[in-house]
Amino acid sequence: AQKVTQAQTEISVVEKEDVTLDCVYETRDTTYYLFWYKQPPSGELVFLIRRNSFDEQNEISGRYSWNFQKSTSSFNFTITASQVVDSAVYFCALLNAGGTSYGKLTFGQGTILTVHP
Amino acid sequence: DAGITQSPRHKVTETGTPVTLRCHQTENHRYMYWYRQDPGHGLRLIHYSYGVKDTDKGEVSDGYSVSRSKTEDFLLTLESATSSQTSVYFCAINTLDRVTNYGYTFGSGTRLTVV
Numbered sequence: 001a002q003k004v005t006q007a008q009t010e011i012s013v014v015e016k017e018d019v020t021l022d023c024v025y026e027t028r029d030t031t032y033y034l035f036w037y038k039q040p041p042s043g044e045l046v047f048l049i050r051r052n053s054f055d056e057q058n059e060i061s062g063r064y065s066w067n068f069q070k071s072t073s074s075f076n077f078t079i080t081a082s083q084v085v086d087s088a089v090y091f092c093a094l095l096n097a098g099g100t101s102y103g104k105l106t107f108g109q110g111t112i113l114t115v116h117p
Numbered sequence: 118d119a120g121i122t123q124s125p126r127h128k129v130t131e132t133g134t135p136v137t138l139r140c141h142q143t144e145n146h147r148y149m150y151w152y153r154q155d156p157g158h159g160l161r162l163i164h165y166s167y168g169v170k171d172t173d174k175g176e177v178s179d180g181y182s183v184s185r186s187k188t189e190d191f192l193l194t195l196e197s198a199t200s201s202q203t204s205v206y207f208c209a210i211n212t213l214d215r216v217t218n219y220g221y222t223f224g225s226g227t228r229l230t231v232v
Binding site for chain 1: 148150152157158159160161162165167173175205207209211213220221222223225226228
């Protein structure tokens with residue numbers, strides 16, 4: 001069975017601080033995808049990134065960066081110079097790509113990020 | 118983006134009444150899912166479908182049923198709503214069967230309150 005753990009339930013920072021959201025996953029599959037989603041107060045789920053299990057390159061997109069390490073089963077997300085608009089709930093999720101998985105996503109519990117001005 | 122709409126967006130219903138939520142997609146994606154979101158639990162899978170009339174249970178399926186009579190529609194039914202089913206429900210489609218940058222698309226959610 002697969003599992004995703006986001007140990008940080010809530011994080012509070014002041015604007016311009018850097019913040020890292022942790023994500024640890026468990027799976028027996030060798031082929032899988034990892035996702036990060038943002039859920040702003042409006043409630044929709046906003047896709048941020050997808051990474052497959054064969055691609056351990058870190059990625060940077062503007063102020064966002066992701067560190068994928070298979071050795072520690074972690075897929076951490078860093079926001080540099082945080083802004084108030086980054087306040088949201090962030091979800092890490094795992095999708096096993098095996099033939100019988102039917103593409104089901106397993107989510108972490110979510111991390112509530114609050115950025116204060 | 119794959120078109121996916123959920124209806125209704127909000128609903129208040131009484132305990133014991135049946136409720137049906139609808140998910141509609143405008144593309145022919147094979148896989149569709151219903152999740153519920155509750156504080157402290159993230160999103161949990163209720164039911165999923167891997168084709169017309171092909172459905173299966175997810176992690177939290179008790180009290181729910183689904184139907185998929187055509188590719189574009191996936192219905193979630195609460196046969197007799199209970200207060201524990203007060204939640205936000207998300208429908209999703211899996212676009213990983215195509216080469217896209219996305220992989221997974223969610224509807225806007227349905228906020229259901231059972232009183």
